[in-house]
Amino acid sequence: MGEWVRIPLSSNYAAAYAAKDADVDVVAAYPITPQTTVVEKIAEFIANGELQAEMIHVESEHSALSACIGAASAGARVFTATSAQGLELMHELLYIASGLRLPIVMSIASRALSAPISIWGDYSDVMATRDSSWITIIASSAQEVYDSIIQAYKVAENPDVLLPVMVAYDGFLMSHTYEPVYVAKDRSTILEFVPKRKPLWNILDPDKPITVGAVGNPDWYYEFKYQQVVAIENSLNILKQVFEEFGKRFERNYSFIETYNMDGSDIAILTYGGLYGTVTEAVDIMKKRGLDVGAIKLRVFRPWPTEELIRILKNLKAVIVIDRAISFGAALEGPIAMEVLATISKKSLDTALHSYIASVGQRAVTEEDVMAMVENSIDLLKKGVSLTEKSIYWGVRQ
Amino acid sequence: MTLQIKRLASWREVPVGGAITQPGNSVNRPTGDWRVFKPIINQDKCVRCYLCWVYCPEPAIKIIDRPYKTSSGREWKMTFEVDYDYCKGCGICVEECPVKAIDFVEEVK
Amino acid sequence: MDLKRIEIRWHGRGGQGAVTAAMILAEAAIYQGKYAQAFPEFGAERRGAPVKAYTRISDEPIYTRAPIIEPNAVVVLDPSLSPSLYVEGLKKDGLLIINTKKSIAEIKKDVGRDDIKIARVDATKIALEILKAPFVNMAMLGAVAKVIPVIDVSYIEEAIKENFRPKIAEANIQAMRRALNEVEIA
Numbered sequence: 001m002g003e004w005v006r007i008p009l010s011s012n013y014a015a016a017y018a019a020k021d022a023d024v025d026v027v028a029a030y031p032i033t034p035q036t037t038v039v040e041k042i043a044e045f046i047a048n049g050e051l052q053a054e055m056i057h058v059e060s061e062h063s064a065l066s067a068c069i070g071a072a073s074a075g076a077r078v079f080t081a082t083s084a085q086g087l088e089l090m091h092e093l094l095y096i097a098s099g100l101r102l103p104i105v106m107s108i109a110s111r112a113l114s115a116p117i118s119i120w121g122d123y124s125d126v127m128a129t130r131d132s133s134w135i136t137i138i139a140s141s142a143q144e145v146y147d148s149i150i151q152a153y154k155v156a157e158n159p160d161v162l163l164p165v166m167v168a169y170d171g172f173l174m175s176h177t178y179e180p181v182y183v184a185k186d187r188s189t190i191l192e193f194v195p196k197r198k199p200l201w202n203i204l205d206p207d208k209p210i211t212v213g214a215v216g217n218p219d220w221y222y223e224f225k226y227q228q229v230v231a232i233e234n235s236l237n238i239l240k241q242v243f244e245e246f247g248k249r250f251e252r253n254y255s256f257i258e259t260y261n262m263d264g265s266d267i268a269i270l271t272y273g274g275l276y277g278t279v280t281e282a283v284d285i286m287k288k289r290g291l292d293v294g295a296i297k298l299r300v301f302r303p304w305p306t307e308e309l310i311r312i313l314k315n316l317k318a319v320i321v322i323d324r325a326i327s328f329g330a331a332l333e334g335p336i337a338m339e340v341l342a343t344i345s346k347k348s349l350d351t352a353l354h355s356y357i358a359s360v361g362q363r364a365v366t367e368e369d370v371m372a373m374v375e376n377s378i379d380l381l382k383k384g385v386s387l388t389e390k391s392i393y394w395g396v397r398q
Numbered sequence: 399m400t401l402q403i404k405r406l407a408s409w410r411e412v413p414v415g416g417a418i419t420q421p422g423n424s425v426n427r428p429t430g431d432w433r434v435f436k437p438i439i440n441q442d443k444c445v446r447c448y449l450c451w452v453y454c455p456e457p458a459i460k461i462i463d464r465p466y467k468t469s470s471g472r473e474w475k476m477t478f479e480v481d482y483d484y485c486k487g488c489g490i491c492v493e494e495c496p497v498k499a500i501d502f503v504e505e506v507k
Numbered sequence: 508m509d510l511k512r513i514e515i516r517w518h519g520r521g522g523q524g525a526v527t528a529a530m531i532l533a534e535a536a537i538y539q540g541k542y543a544q545a546f547p548e549f550g551a552e553r554r555g556a557p558v559k560a561y562t563r564i565s566d567e568p569i570y571t572r573a574p575i576i577e578p579n580a581v582v583v584l585d586p587s588l589s590p591s592l593y594v595e596g597l598k599k600d601g602l603l604i605i606n607t608k609k610s611i612a613e614i615k616k617d618v619g620r621d622d623i624k625i626a627r628v629d630a631t632k633i634a635l636e637i638l639k640a641p642f643v644n645m646a647m648l649g650a651v652a653k654v655i656p657v658i659d660v661s662y663i664e665e666a667i668k669e670n671f672r673p674k675i676a677e678a679n680i681q682a683m684r685r686a687l688n689e690v691e692i693a
């Protein structure tokens with residue numbers, strides 16, 4: 001429905017186009033590599049009149065999210081974008097945005113954390129926000145970045161959710177890669193799907209003054225946190241509805257989890273972000289060579305899609321999880337692998353789990369690497385390894 | 399023996415995000431029993447400057463439509479009084495009064 | 508070149524526009540309705556440092572995000588780069604498209620491979636004459652358009668117009684067209 005144009009965009013530009021087409025009112029962001037061109041493009045849209053929004057120039061990411069919190073409290077539709085150290089500098093505000101139940105949407109060009117200084121991609125920054133009560137979507141293509149941001153507003157602003165959403169994608173490998181994207185020819189196509197929000201309250205109404213950010217003493221704090229538990233749980237349903245409605249309306253289908261070549265495969269590789277694309281091409285090559293391996297993409301990290309994942313895992317002999325971040329000193333150091341392990345235990349499935357860490361700090365991973373991981377895992381299975389004792393650090397020089 | 403616990407609102411009942419949507423709700427919370435010292439306005443010295451009313455953190459300074467004539471013969475149209483149901487005895491008014499018109503005396507309960 | 512997917516690696520120095528050329532070629536492919544992907548090799552960008560960029564073009568969706576290790580074609584914007592650097596991984600029967608004043612025989616000697624095809628053009632001369640500056644990237648794009656004829660020149664022109672101000676776009680289109688006519692292949 002609606003008219004669409006197919007244009008070449010990087011994922012950064014796709015994020016900027018989505019913010020424009022969602023008709024955001026306020027943007028406050030601080031430029032950081034590799035996110036910078038998101039902010040540049042939005043500034044351009046505002047300058048040439050394509051977007052009527054207030055761009056708040058701030059001196060840090062801490063201020064950026066603070067300004068977004070203020071604007072969202074006043075009822076505005078708000079957008080920001082960041083990466084790596086910028087997301088870390090926002091960290092305390094992440095909890096304030098979600099605690100105040102503000103439907104802010106943020107795009108993340110995921111990048112490794114210093115030190116040593118790295119401007120290159122991995123998911124350390126996103127994984128570190130795990131417990132901040134933000135809904136977290138990880139996209140694998142520029143099209144998905146655009147679509148996910150549109151969906152994000154609809155989920156975030158739903159009265160049963162009212163939580164901020166981050167949409168992450170690979171720093172550089174996606175943020176700076178140009179590829180074809182369908183964008184709405186006219187903003188109304190998008191706004192019919194996600195009409196502007198009706199805020200619960202507005203701090204700027206002098207006839208109805210309110211207090212936001214009050215103290216929650218031990219008699220009260222816990223109840224507010226439990227509300228957030230319920231809200232993010234509710235978001236599972238709302239996300240599902242929004243994906244379905246989006247699919248019906250625009251004929252691009254999304255879910256919590258995407259799979260590829262699962263029929264007849266009893267081993268599958270689970271990963272997220274742009275790496276999923278490389279994995280699916282490796283799957284094609286293996287298929288040609290007579291080996292059927294499936295691919296699973298985790299698209300929604302928070303809320304964790306337990307049911308959907310169990311439905312897939314229960315048919316598998318083994319799942320190979322490739323993480324692009326390290327949870328240092330954890331029971332299993334791949335952050336997603338650890339969640340998959342918890343999911344397997346929940347239903348006492350006998351699916352084997354092999355955890356790999358790869359492409360940390362954007363160390364190149366090719367189809368050959370993916371196939372070698374599969375070979376390695378087939379070997380491990382023959383030796384009876386149903387759970388890797390520690391994560392396997394693929395490609396690290398010994 | 400049962401412990402009497404006041405029933406507080408459940409998570410379903412508290413406002414989303416902890417926003418306080420009824421302004422001026424401090425009148426629902428009398429804080430008069432916190433006091434150790436109490437402020438007493440000396441109506442003869444008071445110059446009706448409003449500063450105590452501005453600084454008081456509780457709704458404890460009342461401005462009353464009652465004329466007052468001082469011992470030196472000056473006439474005022476209104477009177478400032480402390481509402482002891484809300485006055486928590488913080489002493490801010492005592493400190494801020496520019497003419498030292500507020501005495502701070504130990505509470506006798 | 509008759510392939511389902513064409514993978515091109517661009518070599519230049521920071522500031523020469525290899526990244527822009529890689530992107531414009533992908534954009535042109537997308538305007539034509541094809542699938543394409545362009546991305547730079549992400550270093551800490553400094554003027555003068557060797558730079559790599561990549562373009563993939565296909566009739567089918569492209570999912571991989573892996574770097575191109577065995578390209579079908581290599582485009583060299585700067586003749587002073589080391590041949591061992593730019594022919595690395597170039598597939599058998601692959602194309603080397605190079606900006607140089609040297610003859611094809613001389614280049615062949617430099618790169619020491621006779622299982623590849625070589626195309627040469629003096630893009631520096633073209634750029635200096637038309638643009639009055641050594642911005643060789645759009646001239647090299649013209650050479651690519653000629654020897655890998657999968658993208659219609661009109662789409663390349665459209666993509667150039669999208670990326671430059673009108674006057675500069677005009678000059679770049681001229682440079683691109685001239686290289687397209689002057690490129691020699693063996």
Ligand code: SF4
Pocket residue numbers: 437453454455456458459480484485486487488489490491492
């Ligand atoms: S003592 Fe404190 S609370 Fe009482 S009237 Fe003075 S300022 Fe108000």
Ligand code: SF4
Pocket residue numbers: 439443444445446447448449450451478494495496497498499500
């Ligand atoms: S601050 Fe002192 S002088 Fe002023 S109104 Fe209050 S009691 Fe009177």
